[in-house]
Amino acid sequence: MKLVVLTGAGISAESGIPTFRGQGGLWRNFKPEELATPEAFAKNPKLVWEWYDWRRQLISKAEPNKAHLLLAELEGKLDSFFLITQNVDGLHQKAGSKKVIELHGNIWRVRCLSCRAEYELYEAPLKEIPPRCLYCGGMLRPAVVWFGESLPKKELSEAFELATRCDVFLVIGTSGVVYPAGYLPFVAKEHGARVVEINLDRTPISDMADLVIRERASVGLEQFLEKMLNL
Numbered sequence: 001m002k003l004v005v006l007t008g009a010g011i012s013a014e015s016g017i018p019t020f021r022g023q024g025g026l027w028r029n030f031k032p033e034e035l036a037t038p039e040a041f042a043k044n045p046k047l048v049w050e051w052y053d054w055r056r057q058l059i060s061k062a063e064p065n066k067a068h069l070l071l072a073e074l075e076g077k078l079d080s081f082f083l084i085t086q087n088v089d090g091l092h093q094k095a096g097s098k099k100v101i102e103l104h105g106n107i108w109r110v111r112c113l114s115c116r117a118e119y120e121l122y123e124a125p126l127k128e129i130p131p132r133c134l135y136c137g138g139m140l141r142p143a144v145v146w147f148g149e150s151l152p153k154k155e156l157s158e159a160f161e162l163a164t165r166c167d168v169f170l171v172i173g174t175s176g177v178v179y180p181a182g183y184l185p186f187v188a189k190e191h192g193a194r195v196v197e198i199n200l201d202r203t204p205i206s207d208m209a210d211l212v213i214r215e216r217a218s219v220g221l222e223q224f225l226e227k228m229l230n231l
């Protein structure tokens, strides 16, 4: 069986990382247009970096939960398994997942606005805000995708390609309202895959999904593995 999994912020909720939407979601207290757009960064890089520094500190203390760990195990067990994530927290990799298609970048990566160098920077809290490029001293930005920006080409085309040729497309913990990632379950369905959703709440994916598991990610994934894969 060819399995493709798409994850969103909900899979990291049990690790103590706040989601963006829904109960306790970051976008209830913060405005995305002030913190997660290129315009916001151009206007006030210090404010944007302070927000990222806070999130980086939170994430640095977080551990992968059962759901991340189960997916990492699955990668070794199935012949055809692919993991696509909208998350930037790196918890899939920390859980042991080897190949993760990151659609929205990674919060531990930075990119220089002057020389374009891109590299990993694990310092949290940051000593200097905004941080400076280690090669040229230029201003760094988080290497994540902000609203209004394009997703990385290679990752995006790989994700869409995978959606067209899987048997089961499993969606875990995403509100499904941010595009183009939100199209992936629909593309999979159009191409004949069975779509399974694990989410605490109803989403635009729920009505078309072949199976909806209304549980938190860890419990839902255990149920899915028992039911669908007899694992």
Ligand code: OAD
Residues within 6 Å of the ligand: 007, 008, 009, 010, 011, 013, 014, 019, 020, 021, 022, 025, 032, 036, 086, 087, 104, 145, 146, 147, 172, 173, 174, 175, 176, 177, 178, 198, 199, 200, 201, 202, 203, 215, 216, 217, 218
């Ligand atoms: P959201 O915060 O939009 O959605 C999280 C989803 O997870 C919601 O549907 C919740 O119901 C669900 N959820 C919450 N806790 C859960 C749990 N313990 N188990 C299972 N489900 C749970 O997060 P994303 O869909 O990932 O982009 O958001 C997509 C993008 O919007 C993010 O990558 C980010 C954000 O703005 C950018 O910053 C560009």
